[in-house]
Amino acid sequence: MPSSQLLRSRPAVGWALLASELSVLFRRRRTWAMLLALAAVPILIALAVRLSSATPPPGRGPAFLDQITQNGLFVGAVGLIVCVPLFLPLTVGVVAGDTIAGEASAGTLRYLLVAPAGRVRLLLVKFAAAVVFCVAATLAVAVAGAAIGIALFPVGPVTLLSGDTISVGESLLRSLLVAAYISVSLIGLSAIGLFISTLTDVPVGAMASTIVLAVVSQVLDSLPQLDWLHPWLFSHYWLGFGDLLRQPISWDSFGNNAILQAAYVLVFAALAYGRFSSKDILS
Amino acid sequence: MTGDAASGEPAIETHGLTKRFGSYAAVNGIDLTVPRGAVFGFLGPNGSGKTTTIRMLLGLAVPTSGTVRLLGHDMSGDLRDVLPRVGALVEGPGFYPYLSGAANLNRLDTADRYAPSATRRARVDSALERVGLGHAARKKVHAYSLGMKQRLGIANALLTPRELLVLDEPTNGLDPQGTREVRSLVRSLAAEGTTVFVSSHLLAEIEQICTHAAVMSVGNLVAQGTLDELRRVGQPQVRVLTPDPDAAARVFERLGLSPASVDDSDGTAAAATVTAPLNDELTDPDSIVAALVSDGVRVRGFSIERASLEDRFVALTGEGFDIAQ
Numbered sequence: 001m002p003s004s005q006l007l008r009s010r011p012a013v014g015w016a017l018l019a020s021e022l023s024v025l026f027r028r029r030r031t032w033a034m035l036l037a038l039a040a041v042p043i044l045i046a047l048a049v050r051l052s053s054a055t056p057p058p059g060r061g062p063a064f065l066d067q068i069t070q071n072g073l074f075v076g077a078v079g080l081i082v083c084v085p086l087f088l089p090l091t092v093g094v095v096a097g098d099t100i101a102g103e104a105s106a107g108t109l110r111y112l113l114v115a116p117a118g119r120v121r122l123l124l125v126k127f128a129a130a131v132v133f134c135v136a137a138t139l140a141v142a143v144a145g146a147a148i149g150i151a152l153f154p155v156g157p158v159t160l161l162s163g164d165t166i167s168v169g170e171s172l173l174r175s176l177l178v179a180a181y182i183s184v185s186l187i188g189l190s191a192i193g194l195f196i197s198t199l200t201d202v203p204v205g206a207m208a209s210t211i212v213l214a215v216v217s218q219v220l221d222s223l224p225q226l227d228w229l230h231p232w233l234f235s236h237y238w239l240g241f242g243d244l245l246r247q248p249i250s251w252d253s254f255g256n257n258a259i260l261q262a263a264y265v266l267v268f269a270a271l272a273y274g275r276f277s278s279k280d281i282l283s
Numbered sequence: 284m285t286g287d288a289a290s291g292e293p294a295i296e297t298h299g300l301t302k303r304f305g306s307y308a309a310v311n312g313i314d315l316t317v318p319r320g321a322v323f324g325f326l327g328p329n330g331s332g333k334t335t336t337i338r339m340l341l342g343l344a345v346p347t348s349g350t351v352r353l354l355g356h357d358m359s360g361d362l363r364d365v366l367p368r369v370g371a372l373v374e375g376p377g378f379y380p381y382l383s384g385a386a387n388l389n390r391l392d393t394a395d396r397y398a399p400s401a402t403r404r405a406r407v408d409s410a411l412e413r414v415g416l417g418h419a420a421r422k423k424v425h426a427y428s429l430g431m432k433q434r435l436g437i438a439n440a441l442l443t444p445r446e447l448l449v450l451d452e453p454t455n456g457l458d459p460q461g462t463r464e465v466r467s468l469v470r471s472l473a474a475e476g477t478t479v480f481v482s483s484h485l486l487a488e489i490e491q492i493c494t495h496a497a498v499m500s501v502g503n504l505v506a507q508g509t510l511d512e513l514r515r516v517g518q519p520q521v522r523v524l525t526p527d528p529d530a531a532a533r534v535f536e537r538l539g540l541s542p543a544s545v546d547d548s549d550g551t552a553a554a555a556t557v558t559a560p561l562n563d564e565l566t567d568p569d570s571i572v573a574a575l576v577s578d579g580v581r582v583r584g585f586s587i588e589r590a591s592l593e594d595r596f597v598a599l600t601g602e603g604f605d606i607a608q
Binding site: 011012013014016017019020024027028029106107108109110111112113114115116117118122278280281282 | 369377391
């Protein structure tokens, strides 16, 4: 029988499912709408600064805002600083919260599992796709910011926080480094979203809970009374990429952030596995 | 029949399969045996536990107790090796509305690690052709009608050659032509040696295509066997269409066929139907007609009818809306 022959052939590693997951994610209009909205943030900032006659006074508004008129390369950085607290977590929450719950509510989860995708494999693929989205979302802001900055403002060597000056080429590299830092920052939140998504068949609920958690974590991080808790909050290092804008680069906050995010991934991936591997799929 | 059939392992075998939600037993210790090569009708009113059973068969839900063996493998461990040989339609189709029919099948096919990617495109196209969706392959699923989605669901079950097909309510939402196509599809798949497990609350469908059936009621398996075995349980009835119902009833009583009942509700006053239960051993059916004719009873029609599967179904599961819950 042909199907028996099929079985005798070794199973594929299964990259096809990841490729398919990414193509489904990036074929959705919602995904592109979110990426465009993110890209619009630095563009709006740049336009606002360009069109207003007054130079933004130093010390007000987001960091680096006053430097934009002298050097367009700062637009990307300003855009990221504006997006980190809410817009980026919002889009990541939507994607991560949708991972399992979205499939459940569409009725496709049971067909994926009967195919069989394998529950662990499906979780891994879903998480990988969410991480890819974190990178895409951050890049959308950074790249749109760099492009609009170069288009509207003069571009020149950049003065770092340490007072050193670096070339345009290196400053673009530093922007990518900052984007990488922020992408890593969002991975812990993706793992939390993935776990919440295994708890429900209602994707909107999982998305909202994930986003609320991102906000709560930042609120707690701003209360000095909870000092002891701060290093454990997944949002604690979100804006700590200043170290990457010094000469020489200090990797401390990058390392601390990466370790913290990895810990969140371990804990919430384990919780998601514990929940999903034994869950009755009744959707 | 396949080589596997010779091994004698049933396609589906459950022992004491139970699923409880809290204190409520949705499925209560059922022993189901589906022989290889059978077209097995899984009957029961809505809410009788059919879909829950199917979810457990496919490893979507974990049984509270009991075992499931599919194609000779225990489903608690060998899920990954068995499921590629099983095609399924579970509780209606589920697809990504923003993808085309073909893209949806592609997506689900990538989830199966045993499905060769080299032939994916061709297999998707032929599955779509097989259910008559070739023309709509590139259309987005949100533009599909309910019947088209149902067909797409069946196409998904046919992406690779399967040894067992589990089809939960496959004709839901289909028009009469679609229903007939599904029936002929099931027949042709069965002819190729695939075991087909079809659940339905519509008896007419099952009766026409199945070789075996089982009946669920309130979580219990109340009957199981070949279609003939199920029908045989009920007592056959003698039925005579005659303009002389009273005379016919007297003949019936003389022959020991009682109680005879007269039904002239056909609207035609000219003839009525006289019915009586037939006791197999006592009476030779041929002699009944002879006795009627020799008594001058005009016989317009004579038949011996076994209980239809529907009578049997209603007897087993209760009638109307007061189905036990």
